[in-house]
Amino acid sequence: MNAPLRRSGVVILVLFGLLFANLNWVQFYKADEYRTHDFNSRVVVAEYETPRGVIEAGGQALAQNKTTDDELKYLRTYPEGKIYAPVIGYKPVIIGATGIEASENDFLSGASDKLFADRLSSMFTGDNPGGGNVVLSLNTKAQEVAWKQMTDNQRGVTKGAAVAIDPGTGAIQAMVSMPSYDPNPLVSHDTEAASKAYNALVKDKDEPLINRAVGATLPPGSVFKVIVSAAALQNGYKTSTEIEAGSVYREGGATIRNSEEEVCPGSQVTLKEALTESCNTGFARLGVALGADKVKDTAKAFGFEDDTIKVGDLDSKSGLSVAASRTGEIANPDGTTDTAALAQSSLGQRDVRMTPLQGALMAATVANGGRQMRPYLVQKLLGPDRRTIYTAEAEKLREPITSGVADDLRDMMVSVVENGTGKRARIEGFTVGGKTGTAQNAEGANPHGWFIGFAFDESGKAVSAVCVMLENVPGGHASAEAARIAGLIMKAAAGRGGD
Amino acid sequence: MTAPAVPAPPPASTGEMSRIPTGWKTRRNAELGLLAFAMVIVAVFGATVEANQFGEIRMTAWIPAALVGILFLGLHVVVRYTAPFADPVLLPAVALINGIGVAFLRRLDLARAIAQKQPEPGIFAGTGGRQLAWTLASLILAAVLLLLIRDHKIVSRYAYTLGLVGIVLVMLPAVLPPSISEVNGARLWIRFGSFSIQPGEFAKLALVSFFAYYLVRKREVLSLASRRFLGIDFPRGRDLGPVVTVWLLSLLVLVFEKDLGTALLYFGLFVVTLYVATERASWLIIGLLLFFGGVYVAYLLGASVGGPFANFYDRAEVWLDPFALENYERESGSSYQLVQGLLGLGTGGLFGAGPGAGSPGKVPEVRTDFIFAGLGEEIGLFGLAALLVLYLLIVERGLRAALAVRDSFGKLVAGGLAFTLGLQVFVILGGITGLIPLTGQTTPFLSAGGSSLMANWLLIAMLLRISDAARQPVTGAGPERPGPKKAPTQLHGAMTEVIKP
Numbered sequence A: 001m002n003a004p005l006r007r008s009g010v011v012i013l014v015l016f017g018l019l020f021a022n023l024n025w026v027q028f029y030k031a032d033e034y035r036t037h038d039f040n041s042r043v044v045v046a047e048y049e050t051p052r053g054v055i056e057a058g059g060q061a062l063a064q065n066k067t068t069d070d071e072l073k074y075l076r077t078y079p080e081g082k083i084y085a086p087v088i089g090y091k092p093v094i095i096g097a098t099g100i101e102a103s104e105n106d107f108l109s110g111a112s113d114k115l116f117a118d119r120l121s122s123m124f125t126g127d128n129p130g131g132g133n134v135v136l137s138l139n140t141k142a143q144e145v146a147w148k149q150m151t152d153n154q155r156g157v158t159k160g161a162a163v164a165i166d167p168g169t170g171a172i173q174a175m176v177s178m179p180s181y182d183p184n185p186l187v188s189h190d191t192e193a194a195s196k197a198y199n200a201l202v203k204d205k206d207e208p209l210i211n212r213a214v215g216a217t218l219p220p221g222s223v224f225k226v227i228v229s230a231a232a233l234q235n236g237y238k239t240s241t242e243i244e245a246g247s248v249y250r251e252g253g254a255t256i257r258n259s260e261e262e263v264c265p266g267s268q269v270t271l272k273e274a275l276t277e278s279c280n281t282g283f284a285r286l287g288v289a290l291g292a293d294k295v296k297d298t299a300k301a302f303g304f305e306d307d308t309i310k311v312g313d314l315d316s317k318s319g320l321s322v323a324a325s326r327t328g329e330i331a332n333p334d335g336t337t338d339t340a341a342l343a344q345s346s347l348g349q350r351d352v353r354m355t356p357l358q359g360a361l362m363a364a365t366v367a368n369g370g371r372q373m374r375p376y377l378v379q380k381l382l383g384p385d386r387r388t389i390y391t392a393e394a395e396k397l398r399e400p401i402t403s404g405v406a407d408d409l410r411d412m413m414v415s416v417v418e419n420g421t422g423k424r425a426r427i428e429g430f431t432v433g434g435k436t437g438t439a440q441n442a443e444g445a446n447p448h449g450w451f452i453g454f455a456f457d458e459s460g461k462a463v464s465a466v467c468v469m470l471e472n473v474p475g476g477h478a479s480a481e482a483a484r485i486a487g488l489i490m491k492a493a494a495g496r497g498g499d
Numbered sequence B: 001m002t003a004p005a006v007p008a009p010p011p012a013s014t015g016e017m018s019r020i021p022t023g024w025k026t027r028r029n030a031e032l033g034l035l036a037f038a039m040v041i042v043a044v045f046g047a048t049v050e051a052n053q054f055g056e057i058r059m060t061a062w063i064p065a066a067l068v069g070i071l072f073l074g075l076h077v078v079v080r081y082t083a084p085f086a087d088p089v090l091l092p093a094v095a096l097i098n099g100i101g102v103a104f105l106r107r108l109d110l111a112r113a114i115a116q117k118q119p120e121p122g123i124f125a126g127t128g129g130r131q132l133a134w135t136l137a138s139l140i141l142a143a144v145l146l147l148l149i150r151d152h153k154i155v156s157r158y159a160y161t162l163g164l165v166g167i168v169l170v171m172l173p174a175v176l177p178p179s180i181s182e183v184n185g186a187r188l189w190i191r192f193g194s195f196s197i198q199p200g201e202f203a204k205l206a207l208v209s210f211f212a213y214y215l216v217r218k219r220e221v222l223s224l225a226s227r228r229f230l231g232i233d234f235p236r237g238r239d240l241g242p243v244v245t246v247w248l249l250s251l252l253v254l255v256f257e258k259d260l261g262t263a264l265l266y267f268g269l270f271v272v273t274l275y276v277a278t279e280r281a282s283w284l285i286i287g288l289l290l291f292f293g294g295v296y297v298a299y300l301l302g303a304s305v306g307g308p309f310a311n312f313y314d315r316a317e318v319w320l321d322p323f324a325l326e327n328y329e330r331e332s333g334s335s336y337q338l339v340q341g342l343l344g345l346g347t348g349g350l351f352g353a354g355p356g357a358g359s360p361g362k363v364p365e366v367r368t369d370f371i372f373a374g375l376g377e378e379i380g381l382f383g384l385a386a387l388l389v390l391y392l393l394i395v396e397r398g399l400r401a402a403l404a405v406r407d408s409f410g411k412l413v414a415g416g417l418a419f420t421l422g423l424q425v426f427v428i429l430g431g432i433t434g435l436i437p438l439t440g441q442t443t444p445f446l447s448a449g450g451s452s453l454m455a456n457w458l459l460i461a462m463l464l465r466i467s468d469a470a471r472q473p474v475t476g477a478g479p480e481r482p483g484p485k486k487a488p489t490q491l492h493g494a495m496t497e498v499i500k501p
Helices: A002-029 A031-035 A041-047 A099-103 A105-109 A113-125 A140-151 A191-203 A221-234 A271-277 A280-290 A292-302 A339-345 A356-367 A403-419 A478-493 B028-054 B059-082 B090-115 B126-148 B152-175 B199-217 B219-224 B237-256 B260-278 B281-304 B307-320 B336-348 B371-404 B408-432 B450-471
Strands: A055-057 A060-067 A074-077 A133-136 A160-165 A172-178 A242-244 A248-251 A254-257 A268-270 A310-313 A318-321 A378-382 A388-391 A396-398 A431-439 A448-456 A462-470 B190-192 B195-197 B226-229 B232-235
Touching: A002 A031, A002 B260, A002 B336, A002 B371, A002 B408, A031 B336, A099 A105, A099 A310, A099 A318, A105 A113, A105 A133, A113 A388, A140 A160, A140 A172, A140 A462, A140 A478, A160 A356, A160 A478, A172 A478, A221 A271, A221 A280, A221 A292, A221 A356, A221 A403, A221 A431, A221 A448, A242 A280, A248 A280, A248 A339, A254 A280, A254 A339, A268 A271, A271 A280, A271 A403, A280 A292, A280 A339, A292 A339, A292 A356, A310 A378, A356 A403, A356 A431, A356 A448, A356 A462, A403 A431, A403 A448, A431 A478, A448 A478, A462 A478, B028 B059, B028 B090, B059 B090, B059 B126, B090 B126, B090 B371, B090 B450, B126 B450, B152 B199, B152 B237, B152 B408, B152 B450, B199 B219, B199 B260, B199 B408, B199 B450, B219 B260, B260 B281, B260 B408, B281 B307, B336 B371, B336 B408, B371 B408, B371 B450, B408 B450
Parallel strands: A055 A133
Antiparallel strands: A055 A060, A060 A074, A133 A378, A160 A172, A160 A462, A242 A268, A248 A254, A310 A318, A378 A388, A431 A448, A448 A462, B190 B195, B226 B232
16 A cells, blocks of 8 residues: 555645645746736735825915825825816826826825935835925916806806916916816725716716816817918018908808908908908918918927827926827818818818817917927926925927017917907906907807917016817807906916906 | 454553653654744744734733643643654644644734724634634644544444544535525534534544545455456446445535535545555546546536536636636626735735735635635745645655554555645645635634634544554564564555454
8 A cells, every 4th residue: 555655645745846836936926916916905005105295386285195094094185176186186096096196106106216315215214204296387376266267257168178388488377177076085095985986077978087178179260370370471471461351252162251240341451450350261261372281380380280298297208198289181082182171270160179288389389489388287396305306497399480470470469359359368567469269169059269368567578378268158259258267367377366 | 234343452552651662762852842943933923923013022922822832732741641653743843833823813813903993802812812722622632532542443443433424524514504504605514603613624534534444444355356447447336335425425415515625625535545545546547537527527517507517617717817807806706815815925925024014904714715825925935835845744744654554544544634634735725826726625724713623633633643553663572672673564564454344
């Protein structure tokens, strides 16, 4: 019997050898994968062991921590709730993070290379101070005014967005998206309640989770005439050049009319007057006269077709993704220019789509003498001890127009606010320029109201460029309400309002 | 059937120390030394837990280690006087695993008390305290077994009774109403209020005794009077009848009780004792073919027919890809446990987080089936490898006792028990590490659970008893001629065959 007993011993030895080999596989080869696996809640617990950095603007905490006595030691709270939610996003326990919380996650959690020295010193001192703090460029006054005016608008519009930029630096002064959401329930440590709140937001047909300022593209309407004007000025036109207008213009099957009978009924109108009154027939003819390539190229020079922009920190070029604005197809199937499409596109209709951020960038470019600065949201990164680790240094993104063209466009846009369709954007003591847009969208639906604009203070310094977009505005003159809100935002951004 | 004749106990078994010839080493002091070493490890484990959980080591940290130390010392004294030649490694190796088990279960109690802001449980409260109490009871029972059964061959006298008892023990929970016997869908228990035992755990001991006795008695017929079919020698049905009946019955009951792991163990136990008894490798081949064939058929049936096999199919699917979302999130029989266990093991890595510094509470059933995963997070690959070596040591020492003992009955009992213990370790550890499909099993001496602990300690007492018989000097050779001499095991045990039909 001893021979089979010995062989049984060998069998056990082999079985244990298999166990040992498999343990090596699990605990050595796969260890790192398992340690950081999504299903491994130890990762979450470890993440909440140290306080996450604070997100702030203008000395005000927008995302901070509360100590708890559950397993996850710190609860993330957003004291301003809906106002900043689309920008800051949220950092939930199990769902993915969004917004600045996601793009600056490494820095906030303390894992960033920028905080290597802090981590090293905490290894010796034993106390972990937590992650770094993010200071946003947002002007809290401008943000609050923008939020209040948007959500309290005089037309009862429920969807829209507003962006304000410092034209000289590209710093975002305000970014509001409506409707918004309260991020606090989403970061609850009760993950079931958090999922429930999240699912309710996902199902909401008004899509509150979308940051419309950077993520929604809509037909810009007459705002696009700024691009066509720029294209004309680049190609030898002057502000005083007479262009063809008229009350009706038929081109390739499309019929272009003006918004009202009294707008540019004459056959000739100067370029400046055409923009001031928002003369549709004039710009449709102008676009066709310039040709599709020039219109498209100018739009592209201003930032259309670019889907690489992220608004966050300039250093790592991470941040909120910006949807690409598009001029759309303006060609027949055989490759020739579809002049009907070109005429309609020149009015910002047809397939032209634009984000509110792109609108603000256009106004900022004009106000900044033709140089478009790269937009950013993160002004500063501070270490856990509030030592400054990074400060945003303004960076030119592109230069679509010469300063001469920019000056001409500036005059034309100032005329829009002083004499034309954008009167409601006027701010006392400031030089304000802009362009309105009323964009037809679906059949029978109310049009979207747009306004892009800029403001110079008494000393002649460009203080703010802004874009306000309201979806489906009832009651006519859709852009007037957008212009009114834009004026108030710029005033607050310049430090003259909102108190 | 009449009880078989049993030989008189060995003449020298009266007068404890007198049967040790002068100059003969019993290795009892080696056992004591190893035991002390094992208890130091348990104490250090307990102290590290306190340091990591409370940031300080209090006096109470030493109490559990001291208590288990005293208990094992007591059993050591009993072994010293009742089984002086017993293998000196068995007891300390088991004591170390048992002690780590108690300390780790107490560590889980402490962590839970801290998390729920409750006062920490007393020394005999909580799972760790209950395990300590069960250890005490198990050791007393093991000591009683060593004291009562001075010669393992006596057991063969009750072989048929034990066979019947084994079957009854296995069947009992299936016959009893589910309100008494069902826990988590498996009907394996007998519950009286908060107290419950798993009778099947004890059946293992009874069945192996019956198998051993029967196979020894029928050895010649089984290996000689056979029919050749397909090149394999099959014994006659009537010779194999009772064993196959008992085995099939227990297997059927276990499948009915959904305890696939134990069914597998009994299958292994049966095949290996048959193989050792007949020395025919064909039994192994037949056994393996039957086993894998059965598993494959069950898998296919589970995929197509469902019903009672669906559970089996689910387990196989979960095993093949535990991290697949549909397996992880499925309503019943999800891979959640397995995945959490694997993540715990992976988080532990090579060195582990250190006792008391991991999060074993995240692994479901960490006190019972998944204790090895919880422990692995804290002691790492190196710690688990050491535990594996301990188990291997116990199994191989048991097999060594089987090799050296002079009677066939002892060989089969020791061999069967040791092999089953090794197989059990393989089935549960293979299950939680994803090597084989998971079946619920306790990790011997480690998992919380009195029945398993007690039954396995009885198993160890039996091995100690047989190893004592195996290692004691051949009596009758004359005390004036000390020193090891060749035992007649060389003659294949035939001359010392003591059980006659």
